[in-house]
Amino acid sequence: MLGIDLEQADHGKPDLRLVAGYSSRALSQLVLRTDVSGMPLEWIDYKEAARLYHQGQVAYTCGSALFKLYGGVSARSGLRTVLEVNSIVATVGHTGNPGNTRQDYVPPLNNQTLFRRDAHFCMYCAQRFPVRELSRDHIRPFSQGGRDVWTNVVAACRRCNNLKASRTPEQAKMQLIAVPFTPTYAEYIFLKGRRVLADQMEYLRAHFPRHSPLHARIKKYLS
Numbered sequence: 001m002l003g004i005d006l007e008q009a010d011h012g013k014p015d016l017r018l019v020a021g022y023s024s025r026a027l028s029q030l031v032l033r034t035d036v037s038g039m040p041l042e043w044i045d046y047k048e049a050a051r052l053y054h055q056g057q058v059a060y061t062c063g064s065a066l067f068k069l070y071g072g073v074s075a076r077s078g079l080r081t082v083l084e085v086n087s088i089v090a091t092v093g094h095t096g097n098p099g100n101t102r103q104d105y106v107p108p109l110n111n112q113t114l115f116r117r118d119a120h121f122c123m124y125c126a127q128r129f130p131v132r133e134l135s136r137d138h139i140r141p142f143s144q145g146g147r148d149v150w151t152n153v154v155a156a157c158r159r160c161n162n163l164k165a166s167r168t169p170e171q172a173k174m175q176l177i178a179v180p181f182t183p184t185y186a187e188y189i190f191l192k193g194r195r196v197l198a199d200q201m202e203y204l205r206a207h208f209p210r211h212s213p214l215h216a217r218i219k220k221y222l223s
Contacts, residue, residue, distance in 0.1 A: 029066060030193065032088045032200045040189045040204055041091075049085045063087035063199040087197050098185065107188035109148065111136055115155045116191040117183060119217060123154035124164070126177045133157055139180070141166045150182035178213070187214055198222055 030043040033052075036059045044052075046067050052058050053069070063086050071081035098105045107113070114136060120128050123137070137156035140146030143166050154176065156164070164172045183191060186207035190196065196204075201218045208214055 029195060029197070031066065031085060032063075032189075032193075032203065034088065034090045036090055036092050038090060040186050040207055042189065043193055046085060049089060050083075052089065052091055053083055053085065057091045057093060059090045059092050061086035061089050062203065064197065087199055088203055105185060106150070107183050107185065109150055109153065113183070113188065113191045114150075114153060117150075117181075118155035118178070121155065121177070122157040122160050123176050123178060123180075124156055124160040124169070124174050127157065129157050135161045137161045137164065139176070140168055144168065151180050154178075154180050181213065184209060184212075187212060190214065190218075 027046060030045060031049045033041045033044050033049075035041055049067070050069055061084075065084045066087050067085040069083040069085060071083065073080045111131075111134075115131055115134050120131070120134065122129060122134070134155050135158055136153050137160070138146045138148065139152050139154060142148075146152050160174070164174055169176055184207075186204055187209075190201070190204045190208075193200070193204075198221075201221060205215060205218050
């Protein structure tokens with residue numbers, strides 16, 4: 001667990017200072033924020049988590065303890081306030097979860113989450129590549145009426161993408177190794193996460209559709 005100094009600044013917001021001995025990499029661990037009903041909302045850093053605690057917006061917490069926030073010393077008791085921030089915090093107020101309020105919600109499509117959806121595998125040659133060697137391939141090309149949507153795009157290495165060119169996989173005699181899918185909001189939150197902790201994975205997994213391909217991936221991570 002991280003120890004962090006938290007003192008009240010003049011502007012009324014928490015002023016956090018890292019206690020000696022902890023690295024900036026450790027501080028990069030993000031906290032999963034949910035609404036009060038437990039629906040996943042977003043990833044927040046330790047400063048935003050401290051702000052939510054400070055403003056009384058945290059309803060309850062789950063998961064493991066990540067950070068210890070040290071506040072001021074009480075003049076009456078002489079004790080210093082200590083606040084623990086967990087890996088998952090539920091907050092009050094407006095949910096801000098479009099996946100919970102809109103049945104037709106579709107997460108924004110970008111290469112980062114696309115490549116994570118496909119686990120950085122080329123969906124044609126079944127080899128894993130670093131991000132710099134991957135590209136977004138349109139299964140049905142634009143020239144044949146294809147659209148830039150989750151179900152028509154896959155991660156592909158540059159070699160396979162060039163080989164396929166402006167053809168469908170059938171026309172290029174290439175076979176997809178998995179069926180592309182549109183992530184739900186909870187799946188999208190998981191795909192956006194950096195260094196997702198085991199308890200955060202389990203929590204998000206409980207909100208995935210039963211048929212989600214990500215179940216097997218998380219099960220592998222946790223085994």
